[in-house]
Amino acid sequence: MRSAWWIVFRKELRETLRDRRTLLMMVAVPVLLYPVLLIVSEQLLLFGQRSLEAERSPVAVVGDVPEGLTEVVGAREALELVPIESGPVEALRSDAVTAVAVVGAPSGAEGTRAITLLYDAASDRSQRGRGELSRALDDWADTLLVRRLADRGLPLTFALPVAVTDSSVALPAEMGGYTLGRILPLLLVVITLLGAFYPAIDLAAGEKERGTLETLLTAPVPPSAIVAGKFLTVALIAVVAAALNLGSMLLTFQTGALQITQVLGIEVSLPLRSVAIIFLALIPLAVLFAALFLGLAVRSASFKEAQNALTPVYMVVLVPAMLPIFPGIDFGPLLAITPVAGVSFLFRDAMAGNVEWLLGALVLVSTTLYAAASLAFAARAFGNERVLFGGAGPADVPSTSWLDRLRALAPAGRVPEPGVALGFVAGIALLFFYGGIRLQIGFGERGLLASEWLLLFVPAVLFVLLGRFDVARTLSLRAPTGRALAAGVLVVAGALPMVWLIGWLQSFVLPIPWDLLEGLEELMTAGDVRRLVWLLLLLAVTPAICEEVVFRGVLLGGTRTLEPWRMILLNGAVFGAFHLSFETVIRFLPTATLGALIAWTVWRTGSIWVGMLMHFVNNATLVVLTSTPALREVLSDPDAPPPLWLVPLGAAMLVLGARLLPRVSDR
Amino acid sequence: MIRLSGLTKRYGPVCAVRELTLEVLPGEVYALLGPNGAGKTTALRCLATLLEPSEGSASVCGIDVSTGPVEARRRMAFLSSSMGLYARLSARELVAFFGSLQGLAGEALAARVEEMVELFGLSEFADRFCGKLSTGQRQRVSLARALVHDPPVLILDEPTLGLDVLSGRAIHDFIQRERDRGKAILFSTHQMEEVDLLADRVGVLRRGELVAEGTPAEILARTGASNLARAFLALVADAPVAEAVRA
Numbered sequence: 001m002r003s004a005w006w007i008v009f010r011k012e013l014r015e016t017l018r019d020r021r022t023l024l025m026m027v028a029v030p031v032l033l034y035p036v037l038l039i040v041s042e043q044l045l046l047f048g049q050r051s052l053e054a055e056r057s058p059v060a061v062v063g064d065v066p067e068g069l070t071e072v073v074g075a076r077e078a079l080e081l082v083p084i085e086s087g088p089v090e091a092l093r094s095d096a097v098t099a100v101a102v103v104g105a106p107s108g109a110e111g112t113r114a115i116t117l118l119y120d121a122a123s124d125r126s127q128r129g130r131g132e133l134s135r136a137l138d139d140w141a142d143t144l145l146v147r148r149l150a151d152r153g154l155p156l157t158f159a160l161p162v163a164v165t166d167s168s169v170a171l172p173a174e175m176g177g178y179t180l181g182r183i184l185p186l187l188l189v190v191i192t193l194l195g196a197f198y199p200a201i202d203l204a205a206g207e208k209e210r211g212t213l214e215t216l217l218t219a220p221v222p223p224s225a226i227v228a229g230k231f232l233t234v235a236l237i238a239v240v241a242a243a244l245n246l247g248s249m250l251l252t253f254q255t256g257a258l259q260i261t262q263v264l265g266i267e268v269s270l271p272l273r274s275v276a277i278i279f280l281a282l283i284p285l286a287v288l289f290a291a292l293f294l295g296l297a298v299r300s301a302s303f304k305e306a307q308n309a310l311t312p313v314y315m316v317v318l319v320p321a322m323l324p325i326f327p328g329i330d331f332g333p334l335l336a337i338t339p340v341a342g343v344s345f346l347f348r349d350a351m352a353g354n355v356e357w358l359l360g361a362l363v364l365v366s367t368t369l370y371a372a373a374s375l376a377f378a379a380r381a382f383g384n385e386r387v388l389f390g391g392a393g394p395a396d397v398p399s400t401s402w403l404d405r406l407r408a409l410a411p412a413g414r415v416p417e418p419g420v421a422l423g424f425v426a427g428i429a430l431l432f433f434y435g436g437i438r439l440q441i442g443f444g445e446r447g448l449l450a451s452e453w454l455l456l457f458v459p460a461v462l463f464v465l466l467g468r469f470d471v472a473r474t475l476s477l478r479a480p481t482g483r484a485l486a487a488g489v490l491v492v493a494g495a496l497p498m499v500w501l502i503g504w505l506q507s508f509v510l511p512i513p514w515d516l517l518e519g520l521e522e523l524m525t526a527g528d529v530r531r532l533v534w535l536l537l538l539l540a541v542t543p544a545i546c547e548e549v550v551f552r553g554v555l556l557g558g559t560r561t562l563e564p565w566r567m568i569l570l571n572g573a574v575f576g577a578f579h580l581s582f583e584t585v586i587r588f589l590p591t592a593t594l595g596a597l598i599a600w601t602v603w604r605t606g607s608i609w610v611g612m613l614m615h616f617v618n619n620a621t622l623v624v625l626t627s628t629p630a631l632r633e634v635l636s637d638p639d640a641p642p643p644l645w646l647v648p649l650g651a652a653m654l655v656l657g658a659r660l661l662p663r664v665s666d667r
Numbered sequence: 668m669i670r671l672s673g674l675t676k677r678y679g680p681v682c683a684v685r686e687l688t689l690e691v692l693p694g695e696v697y698a699l700l701g702p703n704g705a706g707k708t709t710a711l712r713c714l715a716t717l718l719e720p721s722e723g724s725a726s727v728c729g730i731d732v733s734t735g736p737v738e739a740r741r742r743m744a745f746l747s748s749s750m751g752l753y754a755r756l757s758a759r760e761l762v763a764f765f766g767s768l769q770g771l772a773g774e775a776l777a778a779r780v781e782e783m784v785e786l787f788g789l790s791e792f793a794d795r796f797c798g799k800l801s802t803g804q805r806q807r808v809s810l811a812r813a814l815v816h817d818p819p820v821l822i823l824d825e826p827t828l829g830l831d832v833l834s835g836r837a838i839h840d841f842i843q844r845e846r847d848r849g850k851a852i853l854f855s856t857h858q859m860e861e862v863d864l865l866a867d868r869v870g871v872l873r874r875g876e877l878v879a880e881g882t883p884a885e886i887l888a889r890t891g892a893s894n895l896a897r898a899f900l901a902l903v904a905d906a907p908v909a910e911a912v913r914a
Contacts, residue, residue, distance in 0.1 A: 007767050011756070018755040211751030215812070217717055219768040220740040 004221035008229025016199055016233060025198065026237060030191075030245040035252040056080040057129035058096065062088055063103035066113075072140040073101075078132045088118050098129025101137060110148065173269055176253075177352040180270075182325055184249070185347035188242055188278070189321035189340060192286050193314060195241030199234045200293035205306035208298070223382040231290050231378060238286035243279065274350040277360065281350075284364060285343045287371035289317075295378030324348040334585070336362040339370050415474045416467060421558020422574070424463055428550060429578050431455050445523075449538055457546040460554050474557035475549065480607040483660055488601050488610040490657030492617050495597050497650035499590040506589055526627040535623050544616035551575050551595060552602045552611040564603065564664075572596025594618060604661040668693050668820055668851030669714065673723030676709050683709040685875040686723065691851045691868075693819070696842060698862045699855040701872030702903050707855035708747070710872070711824045714853070715745040727820050741769065744813035747824035754798030758789050758808045761797055762815055769816035783811040803834035810841065821845060823854035827861065839864060859896045869895075873903045 016022050058080045061073055074081045084091040088100035104114035115137060119130035145159055170178070207213040216226060250270060270278075293310060300306035320341035323329055331345040342363035349355045416424070432455045439447035439455075464474050471477065480488075524539065526532035555574060559567045576592025602611040669691040676684040684706040691697040701707045712718045714725045716736040725732045732739045753761055763780045771779055784793050787807045792800060797808060806826075814821075823842075827835040842865055846852055856862065862869055862883065869886055871879040879886055879902050883895055892898035 218745040
């Protein structure tokens with residue numbers, strides 16, 4: 001007997017190939033539309049340029065016009081000198097002329113005459129008129145210079161002490177690769193993505209909507225075989241679509257049908273090796289998209305719902321894919337392991353013909369790992385009845401839309417839903433990012449203090465109050481026992497060396513932003529007691545209250561319906577991401593670890609106060625340590641490993657703290 | 668053949684099926700009666716391995732559906748009115764696809780497909796895409812699809828829903844024929860004629876609980892009603908309505 005996944009794959013492929021929409025997107029668009037569209041748009045561009053050049057630009061010369069100038073301007077073929085009645089600005093505005101030269105008075109026989117060129121920068125015609133008029137004026141200036149030199153009996157080279165000409169050593173083919181490498185990677189990623197997008201929705205959410213998934217699930221095959229068959233279909237379609245697009249586009253360029261390549265002096269051809277590399281990288285990318293989209297789409301009940309759910313993912317994926325367009329971003333190990341961005345950069349380098357093998361391997365391996373993870377995610381979704389038949393069950397159970405559920409829940413015990421809590425934290429992070437930076441630039445340390453209270457604490461409290469959530473339950477406002485406090489302090493004290501170790505370990509992989517660290521250190525170092533108190537207030541007390549209310553308050557309270565380990569990891573990840581900025585990727589892992597540990601402790605003790613104490617202890621320790629001269633040397637060198645004897649001690653304290661924590665069921 | 672024991676299915680606070688226990692023997696037709704929302708579909712879906720029971724167990728031919736779902740599916744046919752057919756496969760291709768998923772291949776598969784085409788009268792439209800078939804034709808294709816592996820157990824969730832009299836009649840004939848071949852058949856319905864015509868035994872579900880079970884005659888005797896429809900109403904309706912019916 002044939003394997004079930006193969007039977008499912010063949011059936012899905014057969015059905016998909018019978019779908020005209022898919023065929024149209026996959027074959028007709030790349031094979032026909034591309035060349036036609038490219039050639040037509042190029043022709044339009046060239047035609048527009050020529051028609052612009054065919055007509056003469058009306059220009060005017062006003063002011064103290066010297067002898068000979070009007071003749072020089074009038075002699076230029078592209079220009080038509082017209083007299084103007086009104087002022088030069090009005091003439092320009094009324095389109096009577098495209099540019100006007102306002103000539104000033106001469107300053108002596110050998111002085112400089114000022115000329116102002118008026119034009120409309122927002123008009124293509126005016127820009128062209130200005131260019132031509134400017135060249136005419138240059139010609140006239142040259143004749144004046146030649147005359148002056150002759151009067152003095154000086155050679156022409158007198159006014160030209162240096163002559164520079166530049167010449168690129170890049171071959172036309174290299175220029176072609178460079179140009180392609182800028183635009184094509186994004187296009188290829190988008191096409192692979194689109195190739196997976198619709199089939200994934202159709203094969204997952206579409207099947208659910210048409211009731212065929214239920215039929216399929218009554219067949220004696222495990223869900224993993226069904227996922228495998230579907231996933232292979234989607235991945236294959238995505239790869240084929242991308243390959244067809246790439247091939248069609250290269251052929252279009254290579255036939256010489258495009259004049260623009262000749263105009264630009266570039267030659268578009270890819271060496272076979274590059275094509276092979278691109279193709280090789282396309283496969284894990286297609287696998288990644290196929291599995292990710294299938295896993296997401298199967299959670300939706302209909303085609304339309306899945307489209308809505310997947311579109312934001314599509315947008316998010318576009319950002320890393322766009323990076324190669326921007327100049328000056330160097331392709332390094334960090335970018336290589338960034339999902340999608342790595343593949344996009346590898347495409348760029350392959351097209352330019354200079355692939356670094358190590359980076360290429362890193363991209364392939366990391367993308368394959370991401371693809372495997374998303375495949376596991378999709379397989380889980382297909383094995384889950386709640387996903388397949390909706391959490392609320394089939395028709396004979398009363399429907400529970402989120403609105404109904406909100407109404408049904410009495411205000412007592414009401415907490416935000418996970419999506420709502422996450423949305424709130426996302427909004428607050430944006431607010432903090434834009435508003436906080438302004439406050440900090442404008443008011444320095446006081447701005448930092450204000451941003452914590454005004455942009456984190458106040459919105460979080462307002463959210464809980466105005467959302468009519470149960471304040472005590474949402475924010476875990478339970479009075480802590482002495483034992484819980486002691487456990488919290490032990491956990492955080494044990495975590496400190498661990499977090500240090502993590503920071504040190506990752507310094508082998510991630511670059512350390514030295515400037516920023518020095519700035520931070522300067523901010524955190526107190527010279528006298530007054531400064532120390534202020535720093536503790538600013539950097540330890542304030543974040544302990546404001547950030548805890550947001551992360552261990554609203555976020556933890558709102559995600560309590562998730563499985564505990566998910567809730568805790570999510571909390572750490574969001575907390576870590578909140579402390580992330582472009583230069584400080586290195587803060588993510590340590591902060592996320594700390595956040596997850598605090599979240600775990602608050603969940604076990606049911607008390608946010610324990611979390612606040614832990615947060616305070618952590619931050620205060622850092623402030624005090626940096627302000628202690630003897631320890632500064634050790635701390636200011638992230639290259640040095642943490643004192644190793646601290647690690648087992650930390651682990652022991654963590655274990656002890658964990659044992660002291662009350663069980664959730666005991667509460 | 669079919670055995671449900673203490674089967675319970677909860678969705679959060681809602682209990683869709685509560686401690687349902689019943690048994691269907693070979694050559695027996697068991698009708699599960701109940702108003703909309705009584706839990707018939709949920710119970711049948713648990714049995715068909717599409718849903719995981721919250722408590723209790725269900726088994727088919729001695730195979731527990733929770734521990735051996737794939738083996739259990741080999742021994743049953745499940746048909747529900749909410750099930751769709753692949754619109755871009757022909758009827759013949761569809762039956763062949765499910766046949767191959769059941770482990771048939773090569774000439775055995777081809778022969779079985781032709782047998783099903785013959786048995787359910789699909790020959791007229793066997794090569795037309797399922798998306799272009801009428802409701803009655805689709806139901807016949809669905810039956811062929813579900814029975815392609817000739818299983819000993821049939822689970823039919825409202826098999827005649829939305830069908831005209833002729834197509835419904837064909838399904839009734841089919842159920843009787845399969846019973847005579849010794850199959851255990853469990854079907855859900857809320858049509859009394861169907862129960863009268865087919866069922867050897869009846870179970871009445873109300874809000875997820877089995878409130879009565881027995882042969883149609885036993886149900887009539889227990890409720891004192893003159894016909895099954897009245898008996899059904901007396902069993903499932905809320906107290907005042909039930910009183911009125913009895914009076």
